[in-house]
Amino acid sequence: MSTFDGVIHEFPDIRIDFFRGLHHRPPLACFLSHVHSDHLAGLDRLRSPFVYCSAATREILLRLEKYPCRLNYAKGIFEDPRMQTYKHLARVLKPIPLDTPTEVELEAGKSIQVTLLDANHCAGAVMFLIEGNGKAVLYTGDIRSEPWWVNSIARNPSIIEYSSRLKTLDRIYLDTSMLDDFPLQTKAEGLRELLEKIARYPKDTFFCMQAWTYGYEEVWVALSKALNSKIHVDKYKMGVYRSLATKSKDNRFAAQTHLIKEAPSLVGFTCGNNQREGCLTLDENVRIHSCEKGTSCAVMKNKPIVWIKPIVAHLKDGRDMVEVGIGGGGDDLAQKPTLETQDILALIEIIGRNDQLLDEIGTEVKRVLTKAFTTSRDLEIDMDMSDFVEKESTTEILKSLVKKVNAIRNPVKKVDENDQPSTLSNRIVFSYARHSSLPELRHFVETFRPKDIWPCTVDPAHWMERGITMQGLFGDLCTSDVFEHDRLMEDQLQEMQRQLQDEDGEGKSQPETRPMAAPLSSSPIIPPADDSEPHEFEEKGNGHAREIIQPSVSPPQSSKRDYNSFQSDQQINLKSSLSSEGESILEDSQASALSNHAYETRLRAFRAAQANMEGDGPWNIIHLISTTDNHSTIDPEL
The missing domain is CATH 3.60.15.10 (Ribonuclease Z/Hydroxyacylglutathione hydrolase-like)
Known part of the structure; x- marks a missing residue:
C-alpha cells in the first residue's frame, strides 16, 4: 500500500x-x-x-x-x-x-x-x-x-x-x-507458464481467472486466444472496460478511439462498417469466466471449475510468493465493502473494549487497522456485498480481517504437491508480478x-530495524550522495531516542541501529505486504532455521509502571487522536501513552503469570517477549 x-x-x-x-x-x-x-x-x-x-x-x-x-x-x-x-x-x-x-x-x-x-x-x-x-x-x-x-x-x-x-x-x-x-519472472514468462498449464486440460474444462483488480488485461487476451473462447464477466466489469473504447456520437461511421492497447481485443472495434466483438462477453455459455461471486452465473454454480490465480513469483527453493494486496489494488474490480477512516477508528474502539474478541491474533488485526488509519487509507473487506448487507454485528468483518492477517503472515507458500506437471489440479497458479x-x-x-x-x-519501523536506506539500496546508481529521505528517517530515529532518554531518568543505553547491508544479498528479505503488514515464512527441507519478521512498532516507553496505570491509560478515547480539522493522527506516542500493541503484549503476559501464581486454573502459556524493543513484542519461539 x-x-x-x-x-x-x-x-x-x-x-x-x-x-x-x-x-x-x-x-x-x-x-x-x-x-x-x-x-x-x-x-x-x-x-x-x-x-x-x-x-x-x-x-x-x-x-x-x-x-x-x-x-x-x-x-x-x-x-x-x-x-x-x-x-x-x-x-x-x-x-x-x-x-x-x-x-x-x-x-x-x-x-x-x-x-x-x-x-x-x-x-x-x-x-x-x-x-x-x-x-x-x-x-x-x-x-x-x-x-x-x-x-x-x-x-x-x-x-x-x-x-x-x-x-x-x-x-x-x-x-x-x-x-x-x-529475480522476478517477466510477464511474458508468466503467460507462457499459464498457457502451458491450461493446454494439458481436456477441451471441455471450465476455467475461472480470478482477476480481482486492474492489471490483468493481457492475461484475458492471451487466455481467450489460446482457448478460442470468450470470457464471461459481470455487468460491472463490462461497463468499465467498454468505456475504454469511445466513439463520436455525431458520426456513426467514425472509427473508435481505444484508450488502452488491449481495448479492441477486450470490447471490440469498428472495421469499416462492421463492429467486431471483443473477448469479453455477458454470455455465460463460455469456457472462461471472470465474473464476480454472487452474480448468479449458472456455470460457476453448477460446473466443476479450474481456478486460475496469479502470484508474485516462484522462488528458487520451490516455494511461491503469493499476492496479498501488495502495493494496493485490493478488490477494485470487485464490488467490496470499504471501511473509511472514521469507521476504522470505530472498529479499533470496539476491539479495544473486548480484549478476547480476536484472541491471539487481535494485536495484529489492530495493527492492520491502525496502519490504515494513520496513513489515511481506506480498508477494503474481503466480503461479498450480498453477504455483507445481511449482517448485524462486527463478527463477519473481523473474520475477514483475521483471514487477511493470516494471508499476510504467510505470503510464501510451499508449492502444492497436486500442482505438478504430472497431475491435473483444480487450481493453476502462474507468476505475474x-x-x-x-x-x-x-x-x-x-x-x-x-x-x-x-x-x-x-514502513519506518521495519526499515529502521533492518537498516534499509535509499543510499544503501541505490547510492551507487545516483549522482549525489545526499538522500533527503534518509536524513528524514535519521532525524526521526534520533528524536525517538531523545524522547526515550528524556523518559528514562537513569539514562539507559538505547538499541544500536544496524547499518544497511549490501544492496544485493544472496537471500531475499521478504518485506511487509501491502506495505504495512508482516510477512512470515519458513525454510523447509534445507536445514535452515525459521525466520519470522514480527510486526514493527515504534519503540515504546521504557519507563516502568504498574499494570493498573497501564490499564487506566487505555480508557482514553481514541477520538482524542483526531485533530481539530478532523484529520487522523493516531500513533504510538513516545511522550504520553503506551502504544496499544505494546500494552496488549505486556498485559497478556502479566495476566498469564498472575493466573499461574494464583493457581486456580490451568497453567497458562507465557510467550517469550522481546527484550530488544522494551518488552513490547512477542519473540518467535525457538
Whole structure:
C-alpha cells in the first residue's frame, strides 16, 4: 500500500495520489497516476482543483463503485452500505495524452510541463515527468520495470534527455512496494507458464481467472486466444472496460478511439462498417469466466471449475510468493465493502473494549487497522456485498480481517504437491508480478542516474530495524550522495531516542541501529505486504532455521509502571487522536501513552503469570517477549 503523502518537494504547489489534508495548503493542481484504491485517498470528497490523469484513468474512475461501511458507534453494528461513485469529478478530471509534453498552468505566470509515461502496471497507469523552474522529477506511481519496459522508456523521445544523461533528474519518487532481492519472472514468462498449464486440460474444462483488480488485461487476451473462447464477466466489469473504447456520437461511421492497447481485443472495434466483438462477453455459455461471486452465473454454480490465480513469483527453493494486496489494488474490480477512516477508528474502539474478541491474533488485526488509519487509507473487506448487507454485528468483518492477517503472515507458500506437471489440479497458479523487486528497480534507477531517490511506500519501523536506506539500496546508481529521505528517517530515529532518554531518568543505553547491508544479498528479505503488514515464512527441507519478521512498532516507553496505570491509560478515547480539522493522527506516542500493541503484549503476559501464581486454573502459556524493543513484542519461539 502506498504511503506517499502526495507532496512533491520540488513543486510544492501540486499534489499526486493523495487528496486528504489539502485544506492546510490548497494545491494549485492535482495528479492521479492510476485507479488502485491506495492512490485515491480523499479523492471522493475533492471538489477542486483540476486532477490531471490519463484518459483511461478518467473513464475508469467515473465508473468505479465504492461501498463505504457505516458503523454504528454505539452498538458496533453495520448499517446497509450505500453505493458511492466518483461521477461528480467529471468536470474536474482532465486527461492528458501519453508521451506528450504538456504545459499545465498553475496560476497566472506560473506553469509546469508534465509528460505522462506508461507505467506497465494496470490499465491507464502512468508515471509523471514534471519539469519547471530548472527542476525535473519523475514520479513513478506503481511500476513493473521489466527489462523490455525500461528499454522502451529509455528511448522515449519525451524523456531521452534524462536517460541519455544530457540532463539529470533531481529526484525519482520511486515505487518501493517490494524491496525483495530476488529475480522476478517477466510477464511474458508468466503467460507462457499459464498457457502451458491450461493446454494439458481436456477441451471441455471450465476455467475461472480470478482477476480481482486492474492489471490483468493481457492475461484475458492471451487466455481467450489460446482457448478460442470468450470470457464471461459481470455487468460491472463490462461497463468499465467498454468505456475504454469511445466513439463520436455525431458520426456513426467514425472509427473508435481505444484508450488502452488491449481495448479492441477486450470490447471490440469498428472495421469499416462492421463492429467486431471483443473477448469479453455477458454470455455465460463460455469456457472462461471472470465474473464476480454472487452474480448468479449458472456455470460457476453448477460446473466443476479450474481456478486460475496469479502470484508474485516462484522462488528458487520451490516455494511461491503469493499476492496479498501488495502495493494496493485490493478488490477494485470487485464490488467490496470499504471501511473509511472514521469507521476504522470505530472498529479499533470496539476491539479495544473486548480484549478476547480476536484472541491471539487481535494485536495484529489492530495493527492492520491502525496502519490504515494513520496513513489515511481506506480498508477494503474481503466480503461479498450480498453477504455483507445481511449482517448485524462486527463478527463477519473481523473474520475477514483475521483471514487477511493470516494471508499476510504467510505470503510464501510451499508449492502444492497436486500442482505438478504430472497431475491435473483444480487450481493453476502462474507468476505475474505487477510491482518490481530490487534488481528491477536498480536497473530502472541506473537508466536515469538521478541525484536522489524518494520512496513512495515506507514502513519506518521495519526499515529502521533492518537498516534499509535509499543510499544503501541505490547510492551507487545516483549522482549525489545526499538522500533527503534518509536524513528524514535519521532525524526521526534520533528524536525517538531523545524522547526515550528524556523518559528514562537513569539514562539507559538505547538499541544500536544496524547499518544497511549490501544492496544485493544472496537471500531475499521478504518485506511487509501491502506495505504495512508482516510477512512470515519458513525454510523447509534445507536445514535452515525459521525466520519470522514480527510486526514493527515504534519503540515504546521504557519507563516502568504498574499494570493498573497501564490499564487506566487505555480508557482514553481514541477520538482524542483526531485533530481539530478532523484529520487522523493516531500513533504510538513516545511522550504520553503506551502504544496499544505494546500494552496488549505486556498485559497478556502479566495476566498469564498472575493466573499461574494464583493457581486456580490451568497453567497458562507465557510467550517469550522481546527484550530488544522494551518488552513490547512477542519473540518467535525457538
